[in-house]
Amino acid sequence: MRQQIACKQAERAVQFCGEVEVDESYFGGHRKGKRGRGAVGKVIVFGLLKRGGKVYTVSVSNVQRKTLLPVIRRKIKPDSVVYTDGHTAYNALDVPGFTHFRVNHSRKFVRDRNHINGIENFWSQGERHLQKYNGIPKQNFELFLKECEWRFNEGSLKQLLEDLKILLKQQY
Numbered sequence: 001m002r003q004q005i006a007c008k009q010a011e012r013a014v015q016f017c018g019e020v021e022v023d024e025s026y027f028g029g030h031r032k033g034k035r036g037r038g039a040v041g042k043v044i045v046f047g048l049l050k051r052g053g054k055v056y057t058v059s060v061s062n063v064q065r066k067t068l069l070p071v072i073r074r075k076i077k078p079d080s081v082v083y084t085d086g087h088t089a090y091n092a093l094d095v096p097g098f099t100h101f102r103v104n105h106s107r108k109f110v111r112d113r114n115h116i117n118g119i120e121n122f123w124s125q126g127e128r129h130l131q132k133y134n135g136i137p138k139q140n141f142e143l144f145l146k147e148c149e150w151r152f153n154e155g156s157l158k159q160l161l162e163d164l165k166i167l168l169k170q171q172y
Contacts (some may be wrong), residue, residue: 004167006146009153017077019051021119022084024063027127027141043141048075049119054153057126059142065089083116122152 028042046068047057056075060067069092076082078097084090086104093100101114126148130136136144154160 001164001167001171002140002143002147004171005150005163006143008163008167009146009150012153013056013075014054015077016048016050016053016056016075017080019081019083019113020076021049021051021116022068022072022076022082022090023047023116023119023123024060024068024087025123025126027130027145043138045123045145046071047119047122048072049122051118055119055122055149057122057145057149059145063087063089065092083114085116122148125152 024044024046026042027045044060044063045057046060046063047055048071049055058071060071065088068089072082072093076098079099081099081101082090082093083101083103084093086102090100090102103114103116126145129148129151130144133144150163151160154163
């Protein structure tokens with residue numbers, strides 16, 4: 001069923017415009033040692049959230065500019081306002097075509113409209129949902145991630161159930 005959900009998310013994918021929050025997160029069990037960027041054994045996930053709208057996520061091999069920028073260019077329309085944290089890979093957004101605002105999390109998390117709380121909220125919901133599985137093999141992680149994306153994007157339980165009915169009819 002997660003495979004069908006992932007396909008459905010791919011079909012519905014559109015370019016984001018307006019105000020878009022961009023961030024990366026690391027999923028995996030609790031381990032001693034380094035957290036966040038550089039943590040060993042975690043799955044790196046990159047996400048974009050249209051404020052007041054949908055989220056798009058993808059697993060990435062690293063958080064370098066050459067990895068993230070193609071996703072940003074493919075998923076965000078030019079002339080959009082992009083909000084990020086201070087990660088250096090996002091310096092590439094300081095070019096014509098994007099209005100780029102950074103949040104310095106070491107100083108403040110919110111300054112007027114300058115924040116990435118929406119995508120951080122999605123990461124929190126996703127982690128909470130995935131914890132109940134008590135470990136997900138890396139080869140299946142993308143499907144579970146797309147399920148979280150689908151749950152967030154569709155919102156209401158009624159719409160989720162309608163989608164599931166349609167998917168089940170297609171499958172059987």
